[in-house]
Amino acid sequence: MKQEVLEKYNIPVPRYTSYPPANYFQDSFTEENYLQAIDLSNSQQPQHISIYIHIPFCRHLCFYCGCNSYPMMSSGIIESYLKAVQKEIEIVCRRLSPDRKISQIHYGGGSPTAIPVTWLKVFNEQILSYFDCIDNPEIAIECHPGYLDAKAWKELTEAGFTRFSLGVQDFKEDVLKTVNRRASLLPMEEIFAILRNARAGINLDFIYGLPYQTEESFTKTISRAVELNPDRVVTFSYAHVPWVNKRQLKLEEAGLPSQTEKSRMYESAKKLLSSCGYHSIGLDHFVQEEDELKIALQNKMLHRNFQGYCTRRTTGQVYAFGVTAISQLSTAYMQNTKNITTYIEQVDKGILPVAKGYSLSKEEQITREVITSLMCNYSLNWQELAERLKTEVEVIKSATAYNEQILQNFADDHLIEWNREEINMTSEGALFVRNVAASLDKLMLHSNKTFSKPV
Structure with missing residues (x-):
């Protein structure tokens, strides 16, 4: 791509993971508005139910992260939080028609794997006790491989998950050290063997545009990924938004790659993945030939919600739980409070902890x-x-x-x-x-x- 074209269009624009984007949400949206939207959603499309659970805790906070994450707290606070999530799930799910079906369950964060696996299993069992599932639902979790041993990986496969997204971010040691990210505790080959034995889908997630990354180094990282043969490779463009997360200023001190170098990283990775049989999906996903996302794209039926890319078969209205979690219904969005103490106190009183939302015309x-x-x-x-x-x-x-x-x-x-x-x-x-x-x-x-x- 010509440099002048790259510079012309590399201007701030929405990511459009939702429409309207989340920064249009309004404080005037109340719990009553949300309850009305939930009730209406039972007769709106899509009929399938998609569940999102936000686990905000991280053992260490990565400097690049723009997500709503918090350092690990006392075991008492964490347990109170998880019990509040249980109660919030109960309040919402009892308002949903029992004949609707689950198509997706997704855990994000933070690091969902920072909490005991027993809790993840409890949440899955609770949700699945309310509704039947479609055939082959996607029950997915984002994993930080830096803290999981073989026993933990095996327990995760026994908790009902069908897809694992491994947040590798980069295989280059100095990059990980600079962004405060721990490398995988186990060799990737060992993790893959455990997950493959459970017949689970595997995503490898990477970020490009971080300090000390170059076109050459990122290509080597993607080459290493291809050797592992994951089902999907995800290459997220690092979003530098220090006004959202001041920790990102530390990356400016280390020095960020130029826009041109960052563009070359993406193009080189895309070319390599394509040559190895992966198909480009949307902005950042690459999938293998038989993947249903590839088939959906081929038929121009690919879809997206806050869980990420999906098919019309698996998409659903999103009911989200936990601090900062965003529900995505047919005619409304709702975001929970970001304060963990407020969240626990409100849910304990039976109040849905609505911070803001948006009703779509x-x-x-x-x-x-x-x-x-x-x-x-x-x-x-x-x-x-x-x-x-x-x-x-x-x-x-x-x-x-x-x-x-x-x-x-x-x-x-x-x-x-x-x-x-x-x-x-x-x-x-x-x-x-x-x-x-x-x-x-x-x-x-x-x-x-x-x-x-x-x-």
């Missing part, structure tokens, strides 16, 4: 479908979307900031190919799908929000 619901389609499938066919939403093409376009001159500007820079029937990202332009999505977002016409850069 009909127009915003349409825009969400437009942006999700483009972000997931790198393609947008207006007529196909109109048929799925049971409306007219012009109704959809008028709900967005559709502007043919802006689209032509993207085409002139070889980021898209388009006509009045469809928009398709080029292979060169895929890196900047967020920019194209933002051009269709009416909220961006007068936005004063702060976002990260694509590269």
